[in-house]
Amino acid sequence: MGLIVPCFPFIAWGLVELTGLDVFWWSGVILLYVLFPVIDQLIGKDSANPPDSALARLEADxxxxxxxxxxxxxxYAGLVAGCALLTGGDLSLVSRIGLTVTLGGVAGIGINTAHELGHKKESTERWLSRVALAQTFYGHFYIEHNRGHHVRVATPDDPASARLGESFWRFLPRTVIGSLASAWRLEKRRLTRRGGSPWTPRNDILSAWAMSAALFAALAIAFGPEVLPYLVGQAVFGFCLLEVINYTEHYGLLRERTESGRFERCAPKHSWNSDNVASNVFLYHLQRHSDHHANPTRRYQALRHFEDAPELPTGYAGMIVLAYFPPLWRRVMDHRVLAHYGGxxxxxNLQPARRGALLARYGAGERPEGTPGVAA
Structure with missing residues (x-):
């Protein structure tokens, strides 16, 4: 069922042909922001884990x-079909924008596919991860996520870990710029240790960007340069979709420092978990994020629920809608962060600019009225 997502452009095309309604070019928006949140609520959660005896078999399947x-x-079939439709001349500007966003939704969730593949030890899977990232021009994610985010997650040093009191709209430029800068530093350090310069084809960031540039150039040659603004638009929407999910996954969570001054080992309690069935099916169990960070190479089908992991009130589809509206997000999430830390x-992990206001509002050791003392 996860393969329904890359079919979004074909679903949109089919519904427009069947009904004659141009609104269906916006099928990506309708599915991601309306239908999936509703399905998540209707189907509910499943916190059952595969038995330990089945894990090895699941991993090998x-x-x-x-x-x-x-x-x-x-x-990529959807991308090519979308480019043909965008440049065919039969769509209005509004319809083209809708189709661009639909393509961006596929590309953004494609980054999740790249995420799953990029964590694996097999070189083929790591190469496929980079292929999946080419559509969004976000190939540096492969570097930063594996060698940066997983090291610094749930700390103030991580650009992809949102802070309590930080809105998504403040988080977005910080994570986009910070993740790119971090990826470049990491790759430059790797190449310097080998006695080389970062300006080399061996630089994984430059090679990833070259793959994206080649893709965009090929599509521009095939369909004309007028396709380029739409390619840029779908790429921006795609990586913004990734970043709003990043915002959701670690909001306000912080690893404590040990006596040595280092941050404690990442554990399930440092990532927000969600056991909503529908979103997990469509996202390759990305929402069992607590186990993923505790065991990064574990394959998605074997990820487990942990009782001590903080739980989101709904699946990612609903949470990303809330994230776009900071007052609603704070109303739903801030008291859960407080409850997770016993008040x-x-x-x-506090937003520095709001630290004083947050301390003044919540105090130390004082739980907001009507909230539980420990996160579920």
């Missing part, structure tokens, strides 16, 4: 790998 592999040909706001 190649069926689940092919579910991720097949995302890529469908993703002590000082234990959370």
């Amino acid at each position: 190649r069926y689940y790998r092919w579910c991720t592999y097949m995302y890529l040909p469908l993703q 002590d706001v000082r234990r959370a």
